[in-house]
Amino acid sequence: MAIPIRLTVNGKAVDAQVEPNTLLVQFLRDQLRLTGTHVGCDTAQCGACTVHLDGRAIKSCNILAAQADGCAVTTIEGLAPEGELHPMQQAFRDCHGLQCGFCTPGMVMSAIALVQEMPGASADDIRSHLDGNLCRCTGYHNIVRAVQQGQTAMVGAAAAHAIAAE
Ligand code: FES
Numbered sequence: 608m609a610i611p612i613r614l615t616v617n618g619k620a621v622d623a624q625v626e627p628n629t630l631l632v633q634f635l636r637d638q639l640r641l642t643g644t645h646v647g648c649d650t651a652q653c654g655a656c657t658v659h660l661d662g663r664a665i666k667s668c669n670i671l672a673a674q675a676d677g678c679a680v681t682t683i684e685g686l687a688p689e690g691e692l693h694p695m696q697q698a699f700r701d702c703h704g705l706q707c708g709f710c711t712p713g714m715v716m717s718a719i720a721l722v723q724e725m726p727g728a729s730a731d732d733i734r735s736h737l738d739g740n741l742c743r744c745t746g747y748h749n750i751v752r753a754v755q756q757g758q759t760a761m762v763g764a765a766a767a768h769a770i771a772a773e
């Protein structure tokens with residue numbers, strides 16, 4: 608029997624009915640049509656389904672939609688205003704941090720969460736943090752470069768914001 612849930616997705620309130628066994632990724636893709644979140648394995652290994660749940664990066668194939676009741680979810684579609692790219696997305700573009708792009712939404716969501724949690728992350732930290740996100744195309748080198756560029760932009764923007772607020 609479907610159960611009601613209420614959550615915020617990309618800043619908008621959402622009321623929905625879900626089956627108790629509906630995964631969060633299924634809810635996002637099939638009910639909300641937010642298909643930027645990908646499914647690569649369904650077994651919590653590849654990271655393609657990574658989204659933010661209350662600001663933390665999680666694998667949305669590894670949680671039920673009902674468990675997100677009352678939470679704030681951000682998907683790749685919610686990162687930046689329409690027509691703009693988040694600095695991390697821009698960095699992946701600039702640094703050729705993708706080829707087929709299948710892993711990219713999850714990579715970007717994981718990378719942003721890493722920089723938010725650890726603004727001074729080293730290249731080794733980045734490689735370690737992204738070990739739950741698999742890419743079959745790039746060899747990872749350009750992904751790490753992209754995350755470093757995105758990190759610089761995000762940290763710089765946060766500093767400028769703090770100065771402006773003084
Ligand atoms: S689809 Fe969720 S980790 Fe692969």
Ligand code: FES
Nearest residue numbers: 706710742743744
């Ligand atoms: S760019 Fe193809 S899987 Fe990563």
